[in-house]
Amino acid sequence: MGLLKYRIKTFLKYQDLIQELVSRDLKLKYRRSFLGYVWSILNPLMIMIVMTIVFSNLLGKNIENYPVYLFTGRLLFDFMKNSTNNAMRSVTGNAALLRKVYVPKYIFTFAKVTSCMLDLVFSLGALLIVMVATGAPFYWQILLSPLVIIQLYIFCCGLGFFLAQLNVFFRDIQHIYAAVLTAWQYLTPIIYEITKLPDPMPFLIKAFNPMYYYVAQFRDLVYYGQFPGPRIFWGGWLIAFIMLFVGIWSFQRSKDKFILYI
Numbered sequence: 001m002g003l004l005k006y007r008i009k010t011f012l013k014y015q016d017l018i019q020e021l022v023s024r025d026l027k028l029k030y031r032r033s034f035l036g037y038v039w040s041i042l043n044p045l046m047i048m049i050v051m052t053i054v055f056s057n058l059l060g061k062n063i064e065n066y067p068v069y070l071f072t073g074r075l076l077f078d079f080m081k082n083s084t085n086n087a088m089r090s091v092t093g094n095a096a097l098l099r100k101v102y103v104p105k106y107i108f109t110f111a112k113v114t115s116c117m118l119d120l121v122f123s124l125g126a127l128l129i130v131m132v133a134t135g136a137p138f139y140w141q142i143l144l145s146p147l148v149i150i151q152l153y154i155f156c157c158g159l160g161f162f163l164a165q166l167n168v169f170f171r172d173i174q175h176i177y178a179a180v181l182t183a184w185q186y187l188t189p190i191i192y193e194i195t196k197l198p199d200p201m202p203f204l205i206k207a208f209n210p211m212y213y214y215v216a217q218f219r220d221l222v223y224y225g226q227f228p229g230p231r232i233f234w235g236g237w238l239i240a241f242i243m244l245f246v247g248i249w250s251f252q253r254s255k256d257k258f259i260l261y262i
Helices: 003-012 017-028 034-055 066-088 092-100 106-133 142-169 174-185 201-208 212-223 230-260
Strands: none
Touching: 017 092, 017 106, 034 066, 034 106, 066 106, 066 142, 066 212, 092 230, 106 142, 106 230, 142 174, 142 212, 142 230, 212 230
């Protein structure tokens, strides 16, 4: 209990720094951009239009309102991909500062995931535009979607901590993770329905793909207007906290050695 109180006090002590880091990331992303934060909506919107044109006739013929179906999966996966990629480089990217002053190293990783989280919130505006443009129904269950986003945020923090400490010692992990993300994307039912896959692929995806839990929940609430099943809902929370525990444990165990490798 004493250790937990210490961690909380430390976090609160550096909350202003976290806010500055998150604000810096957002400003740098849209620096010298004419439209600025509007790109948080336009960028996913344009990608969705291109993907709809490419995949609608190949994989989405029997999927009603394919643009919304595609978008509800794409938004969450893009957040996971961007947040974990940025988190992976968070410690090595701030090596100069860490050599000069003491700052809890996890703050940089946490800030990267949080800034991507704010990007996701902005991107939800693009989803609303697509839903209005395609005449999609607005179910009241959409109000529960933040529960899914929080789950995914916790999961990405954990995965981000794990990758950040790993990247300090093994820089090749950046290239390996890029390949993993490519496979992960196609093994997540974003552009296709999982029921169309041959056995045993549906079982393997449901059993071993964490992103399936978050995409399926989000689609249930936004696209189908129904509550997720208890297995998917509670499984999503369980996976998120397990990943967070693994990430924090691995990060804390190796953080004192970072200075020797950065």
